[in-house]
Amino acid sequence: MSVKNLADNSVSHTKTRRVFIGAGGAAIKMLQMTGLPESKYYAGFPVGGLFLMTDNPDVVNAHTAKVYGRAELGAPPMSVPHIDTRYIDGKKYVLFGPFATYSNKFLKNGSQADLLASATKDNALPMAAVGLDNLDLVKYLVSQVSLSPEQKMAELRKYYPEAKQADWIENQGGQRVQIIKKLPNEPAKLQFGTEIFASQDGTLSALLGASPGASTSPNMMLDLLAKSFPDEVQGKWNAKLLEIIPSYGQDLAKNPELLDEVRTDTSRTLGLVYTSKTQSTPEPQDSADVPEPTKFVPSPDAKEPVVEVGEESQTEPKKVA
Numbered sequence: 001m002s003v004k005n006l007a008d009n010s011v012s013h014t015k016t017r018r019v020f021i022g023a024g025g026a027a028i029k030m031l032q033m034t035g036l037p038e039s040k041y042y043a044g045f046p047v048g049g050l051f052l053m054t055d056n057p058d059v060v061n062a063h064t065a066k067v068y069g070r071a072e073l074g075a076p077p078m079s080v081p082h083i084d085t086r087y088i089d090g091k092k093y094v095l096f097g098p099f100a101t102y103s104n105k106f107l108k109n110g111s112q113a114d115l116l117a118s119a120t121k122d123n124a125l126p127m128a129a130v131g132l133d134n135l136d137l138v139k140y141l142v143s144q145v146s147l148s149p150e151q152k153m154a155e156l157r158k159y160y161p162e163a164k165q166a167d168w169i170e171n172q173g174g175q176r177v178q179i180i181k182k183l184p185n186e187p188a189k190l191q192f193g194t195e196i197f198a199s200q201d202g203t204l205s206a207l208l209g210a211s212p213g214a215s216t217s218p219n220m221m222l223d224l225l226a227k228s229f230p231d232e233v234q235g236k237w238n239a240k241l242l243e244i245i246p247s248y249g250q251d252l253a254k255n256p257e258l259l260d261e262v263r264t265d266t267s268r269t270l271g272l273v274y275t276s277k278t279q280s281t282p283e284p285q286d287s288a289d290v291p292e293p294t295k296f297v298p299s300p301d302a303k304e305p306v307v308e309v310g311e312e313s314q315t316e317p318k319k320v321a
Helices: 024-033 037-041 114-118 124-133 135-145 149-156 217-228 230-234 238-244 256-270
Strands: 002-004 011-013 019-021 042-054 066-068 082-088 091-101 169-181 189-191 194-198 204-209 294-298 305-309
Touching: 019 024, 024 037, 024 042, 024 114, 024 169, 024 204, 037 042, 042 114, 042 124, 042 149, 091 135, 091 149, 091 169, 124 135, 124 169, 124 189, 169 204, 194 217, 204 217, 217 230, 230 238
Parallel strands: 019 204
Antiparallel strands: 002 011, 042 091, 042 169, 066 082, 082 091, 169 189, 194 204, 294 305
């Protein structure tokens, strides 16, 4: 495998039995460079996201939550509007969005030629067909890109009526390259999730599409292991996987006792309140301090509840979003 350093144009060579491509929006382009026959089934559609952001103490101190709304008709799944607290470089902010943006770049700091460069004789027609089959999405993107600052603030005020335009600035998020996939004898499809690609011999794999969050990352990596190391997963690795994840390979919907065991252990680890249906809550085995259950208590100076962990409060929450 040859690797070129774009900073100084130096080239290094490495011999390896397996390669994993985890390059964000550039993963599609790198997969195409492998020349694998399976790679011709994929193309990419870049979508960006813009957020309104504030660090006004009066706003950020009154909001410690993540509140979701509903996506507009024709909007893609990742466009569900939400207002939430973020810590960036140790500083607290409140963000609202996303508003869709469009760029031909596959990376935030990529090239406007990325989309055109990814088109091949195998995926050009599927890309065009996806555009025709998703006119609602095209219309949505056009409407989002044309929004004025005042119109974006109007969307924010649906969630925070007291928002002042002087407190909020626009912040461009990253790029996401959605998968366009065309399998033989099937129509091209635009996919909004995450997909693990694996070559037929399992020696090359790639993470394509949306970057997995904390809740989906473990499942993505287990999927990667199953596709790239099927013999090991079913053989010598299976006992260790079951030790780490007792529910691995099990259908929890058909095994209520195992489901209860998993929920009990998870709740103990996270310090959440859960009453076991079949057993008593086990004590921590590693002598680690388990935090008290999280309680939502309204701050005297806030219109929305804030999170308070620790001693019980005598104040009952008035509202939980």
